[in-house]
Amino acid sequence: MKALLYSLDLTPDIAAALAGLVGRRPDETRVAAIENAADVVTEGPPGWVEVIRRGLTDLGYDVLPVDLRKYETGATTELATLFEHVDVTWVGGGNAAYLSWLVQRSGARELIRARVSAGTVYAGWSAGAVLAGPSLRHIGKIEDVTVVPGYVPEDGLDLYDHVIIPHTGNPDFDTANRAWRNALVADGIPTRPLGDQQAILIQDSDVRVLG
Secondary structure (H helix, E strand, C coil), rough: CEEEECCCCHHHHHHHHHHHCCCCCCCHHHEEECCCCHHHCCCCHHHHHHHHHHHHHCCCCCEECCCCCHHCCCCCHHHHHHHCCCCCCCCCCCCCCHHHHCCCCCCCHHHHHHHHHHCEEEECHHHHHHHCCCCCHHHHHCHHHHHHCCCCCCEECCCCCCEEEEEECCCCCHHHHHHHHHHHHHCCCCCEECCCCCEEEECCEEEEEEE
C-alpha cells in the first residue's frame, strides 16, 4: 500500500515523496483529483481549490478533476473504469463528513480501497488525509456535520490505522483539534497530529513522518 497524507502545504519534500511513490515522472503520471470536500465550504479566498490543484499541475502532473456528485446514483462501472486509468487518487481538503458521505453514496469508497490494494497511490490533504484513517467519529468537534442531514460519519477508508489530525500547531484550528483528539483518544482510537508542512509517507509497513 502506498499513501501520502499531508496537512496543507505541498512542500518540495512532500512533492518529491509523491513522485517517489509513483515511480515515474510527473508528466507521465495521471492523477484523479477528488475535490468535493470543498463543495460545502464557504470560507477561504475565491478560487482556493484551483490554486491548490495548481500545485500539482505546475509540477507537470496530468490532473483529472473527478466530481463524485455525478455518481450519486451509484454508477460505479463508469467510476471504476476511470480509477483504473489513473496512477494517483488525490483527495482534497474541506468538510470530511460531507466527503465521507459522498464517497460512500457514489460507490467510490470500495473502488478507491480496491485500487490502492492494486498499487494506485492514495494522496490526501486535510479532509482527504482524515478520510484515509480508520474513523470519522467526533468529526463534529471541528466542522459542521449537519451539511448532510441525518448522516452520522463513522468509518474512514481505513488505509492507515491512525486518524490524521491536520493543521496541528495552527492557532486557527488548535482549540477544536484538541477537543477532537481528546474524544478520539477517550474512545481508544489512535491519532497522528500533522503540522501544515508535514506529511505521513506510507509504503507497506514503512511509515515515516516528513517535515
